[in-house]
Amino acid sequence: MPESVTTGTKSPAMRPDEIKAVPVRHPGRWIAVAVVLFLAVALADSIATNERFEWGIVRHYFFSSRVLHGLVLTLELTVLSMAIGIALGILLAVMRLSPNPLVSGASWLYIWFFRGTPVLVQILLWYNIAALYPRFSLGLPFGGPQFAHFSAASLITPFRVGVLALGLNEGAYMAEIVRAGILSVEEGQTDAAQSLGMTRLQTMRRIVLPQAMRVILPPTGNETISMLKTTSLVAVIAASDLLYSVQLIYSVNFRPIPLLLVASAWYLIVTTVLTIGQYYLERHFGRGATRELPETPLQRLRRSIFSLRPTAKTPSEASGERR
């Protein structure tokens, strides 16, 4: 009588042959490849031969000190306003989750205002704050003693306004990102931390936030890249960032296209660097979340070079190695 279930067939003699089948043909893919290749070559040809790109001018201004100064200012603006945005975002997110309705209401109101008005308008408003409050003073309110006075005009520089406006605006967006991250951490984590006697602050700082980072980081990387480009808005208040610097140059030599290309190329380069940094940060905070850390691109490259060696492996061996 034939058995319907065979147990323990481990002997290699029983292993059937590897499947060798004729693969399905995909003519559509080859047509798509041809179309894409044709368009790419046409584009490259146009970029290389159209003299109006003026690549010589691009090369000439690429490392000019004015452009580089603009780039540095753009980077400073990005870093400082993101720092303010993240710190403010964490604060607002924790406030938003507070059981005290006044505290969470205040956070809601802040987010409502700063997310509901265009950031360009906010930059202009801050730039003109002197019209609203000509003097700032440090002291007790409602006619109490004053310790120091500043005239608004002396405090307001385009750079400070840029950092302030962009940072305060970013805080509203970061608050929602951080809140989503905090909510993504299971309640059981808080229970466990509290049952061990950890305070609310310790629980938030050591248990919840580090685990929320996995959810917070990808959109924060996105925000940072977005911020890098949003900083170009400060050109309207004459802060000499990357965009404003090239604008100053082409307002004199009337070569907007090559100079805008210079700016675009720098924005692209910085974005690329940020993307790489984000990958490694995500990898760092992903520890414990997956059984195995994802490979770095370098490791992947090394592995694929080694696996290309002529020592032929069966597919099952190759995939076994990856585990």
Place this chain on the structure above:
Amino acid sequence: MTPPMVKAEAVHKSYGRLEVLKGVSLEVQPGQVMCMLGPSGSGKSTFLRCINHLEKINAGRLWVDGELVGYRQSADKLYELRDSEVCRERSEIGMVFQHFNLFGHMTALENVVEAPIHVKKVPKGEAFRQGKELLDRVGLADKEDNYPSQLSGGQQQRVAIARALAMQPKLMLFDEPTSALDPELVGEVLDVMRQLAREGMTMVVVTHEIGFAREAGDLLVFMDEGVVVESGDPNEVLASPKQERTRSFLSKVL
């Protein structure tokens, strides 16, 4: 005379209009193992969470080791304890959860030393030495560098027990510690708990493991609909339950 480790007097707890505990009174003496049995929704887990003030009770009194949980009484007035005082009370009570709740971003050893270092302020070297000893005690000396996601359920629960023990608690609470485990892995966790019971740890265990309740328990409490229906020596209660409700429950699980 030493006070009971846990003493509950007519403890009531409600969530909004839903009353989960409707007057629970019981006592656990130091060194005793009390097992709590009952259908889901009967309030066992809620009662456990009240013991370390993860839930506030609405009426009645609850003491741990002679100290009122979450409040201070002077004359006939109750004062809520400050956060830091609640934390100190909790740090002396270990808790093990159904879903382990290990800190996912920390290795097994980091999980165990976290609270000793940051709550008890034990020097790092000392905490790590004790942490390794504890992991050895639950049979996981070789897993100290593994993250929770790299451990089986049974191993995770044993790390969770080691984490709770690291605070040198005077009382251990177990909230259905084996309910989320594959049947094959239940034994390894129960072994660790049995060993703890033999060493004289006071334990309150919410469980469906009748066998464990029978051999390791000193006291068995059967709860239903927010009240204690029956309590007593595990062997007696299990062999000849006096209440009809207990009998019908046991006939379904045994």
